[in-house]
Amino acid sequence: MESENSCPAEYLLKMLSGKWKPQIFRLALDGPIRFNTLLRQIEGSNKQSIAVALKELEEQSLLEKTIIQQKPLHIEYMLTEKGRTLIPVFQQLEHVVRVQ
Amino acid sequence: MESENSCPAEYLLKMLSGKWKPQIFRLALDGPIRFNTLLRQIEGSNKQSIAVALKELEEQSLLEKTIIQQKPLHIEYMLTEKGRTLIPVFQQLEHVVRVQ
DNA sequence: TTAGATGGTCAGGTTTTTCTGACTAATTGT
DNA sequence: ACAATTAGTCAGAAAAACCTGACCATCTAA
Numbered sequence: 001m002e003s004e005n006s007c008p009a010e011y012l013l014k015m016l017s018g019k020w021k022p023q024i025f026r027l028a029l030d031g032p033i034r035f036n037t038l039l040r041q042i043e044g045s046n047k048q049s050i051a052v053a054l055k056e057l058e059e060q061s062l063l064e065k066t067i068i069q070q071k072p073l074h075i076e077y078m079l080t081e082k083g084r085t086l087i088p089v090f091q092q093l094e095h096v097v098r099v100q
Numbered sequence: 101m102e103s104e105n106s107c108p109a110e111y112l113l114k115m116l117s118g119k120w121k122p123q124i125f126r127l128a129l130d131g132p133i134r135f136n137t138l139l140r141q142i143e144g145s146n147k148q149s150i151a152v153a154l155k156e157l158e159e160q161s162l163l164e165k166t167i168i169q170q171k172p173l174h175i176e177y178m179l180t181e182k183g184r185t186l187i188p189v190f191q192q193l194e195h196v197v198r199v200q
Numbered sequence: 201t202t203a204g205a206t207g208g209t210c211a212g213g214t215t216t217t218t219c220t221g222a223c224t225a226a227t228t229g230t
Numbered sequence: 231a232c233a234a235t236t237a238g239t240c241a242g243a244a245a246a247a248c249c250t251g252a253c254c255a256t257c258t259a260a
Contacts, residue, residue: 134236134237135236135237135238136235136236139237147237147238147239148238148239148240151237151238151239172235172236173236174236174237175236175237175238
């Protein structure tokens with residue numbers, strides 16, 4: 001993933017390319033989310049693909065994984081600061097899609 | 101290409117998915133553009149892929165093909181009204197990419 | 201203690217996307 | 231007449247993305 005890129009759409013497209021990333025990212029917009037919740041909410045998806053997508057989103061610093069040391073430890077994925085910079089783009093897109 | 105879609109990013113991603121579409125679209129933002137110009141300006145691309153991408157962008161009504169009946173007839177691709185609705189998204193993205 | 205949930209990994213196969221090279225046809229310049 | 235440019239198409243191969251099913255470890259509830 002070369003971050004050097006003169007085309008901003010290509011940048012977003014690369015960041016969120018793949019069959020499940022946009023949906024994962026969108027669900028993460030609503031707050032921290034867990035692996036199996038994603039798996040259940042994204043219909044048609046599968047463990048492997050979600051796992052790979054999450055790993056890549058982490059590597060791109062759009063999501064971060066947190067292990068919560070509690071009775072039954074559980075793992076959460078949430079937007080990073082960088083991830084949150086994409087929120088206005090999503091809002092803009094929502095607007096555009098409504099208008100079209 | 102099912103246009104039904106609850107996730108706007110997924111919508112954009114679908115519209116502009118593929119290795120060359122974002123770059124084609126971006127070049128088209130600067131005005132009508134020709135096949136061989138795209139081919140030359142997008143390095144690493146090839147005839148076949150550009151041709152397929154252009155056809156799909158046309159089918160999605162983001163670009164339109166115009167045959168200009170002049171001495172040597174030539175063909176131009178330009179943004180449609182629908183395509184132009186994506187301009188603010190690109191601007192937003194440019195801003196975000198600068199900030200990141 | 202056994203079943204079910206969470207959060208994965210791994211190998212292998214299938215599907216989708218992309219690329220290469222050859223070919224076409226119209227037009228223009230030399 | 232011949233080469234070059236434009237604007238493609240097509241078949242087949244290669245590469246990338248995705249899916250399935252099996253497996254694993256930890257924990258909890260029955």
